[in-house]
Amino acid sequence: MVSPLYKFWLVIRSTFFWLFFLPPTVITAIVVSSLFFMPAKFSVALLKIWINYNLALLRYICGLKYQLEGIENIPEKGFILMSKHSSTWETLALQKFFDPLVWVVKRELTRIPFFGWSLITLNAIALDRGTGSKAIKQLVRESKQRMDQGRILMMFPEGTRVLPMQHKPFKIGGAIVSRRTGYAVLPIAHNAGEFWPRHSWIKWPGTIRVVIGKPIEPEDKKPDQIIKEVEEWITTTCDEISDREQLKRLGIL
DSSP: OOOHHHHHHHHHHHHHHHHHHHHHHHHHHHHHHTTTTSOHHHHHHHHHHHHHHHHHHHHHTSOEEEEEEOGGGOOSSOOEEEEOOOSSHHHHHHHHHSSSEEEEEEGGGGGSTTHHHHHHHTTOEEEOGGGTHHHHHHHHHHHHHHHHTTOEEEEOTTSSOOOTTOOOOOOSHHHHHHHHHOOOEEEEEEOGGGTSOTTOSOOOOEEEEEEEOOOBOOTTOOHHHHHHHHHHHHHHHHHHHOOHHHHHHHTOO
């Protein structure tokens, strides 16, 4: 646990982060959504400027840095990126490390003014989750089209952010895509949720560890075998890289 005075200081620093984060985010969403008539590379370039700006804010205002491991494991061709989802941080940073990304999102998100329109401009795959097998067919078809173009499919198999030391069963959709398209899964483990937990105003100082695993090939494997392998690696690696001292500060240990 930390002293009330130190926590108050963290609140002040995090407040400054939000003050510098929100206005440019709104402006970026408006501008990107208005570029629907132009090649996606213009929107991606603007998005990267916004991402680098935000990572700089986290570093210099909040004292939050990152360490990237396993770069040598990144395939040259298109692949499916499956990441632990415990923070807002990875939704920003993974777009810096991997390019070009294709997001898989719920269709209702595309209806949000400016933010949702930006997703459309960036060629996200928008699924109607209520259509079952129809949604899976759409996901496989559109994912293959994007990866055949050399793009990277971005998926959070847990479906939503989870708290530190918590794990949700991985959804099988990405594994089905891997099996039917032949593209490998690249697993990502990190401990960002220990420094920027979900629903938390405070951004804790420290170093986020991001570990890129070896590609998991789909040959001779069923979807449930693929997702089991992905889940076991991500869960085990997240436990290994967890910052125990930070968990104590959060009151988890």
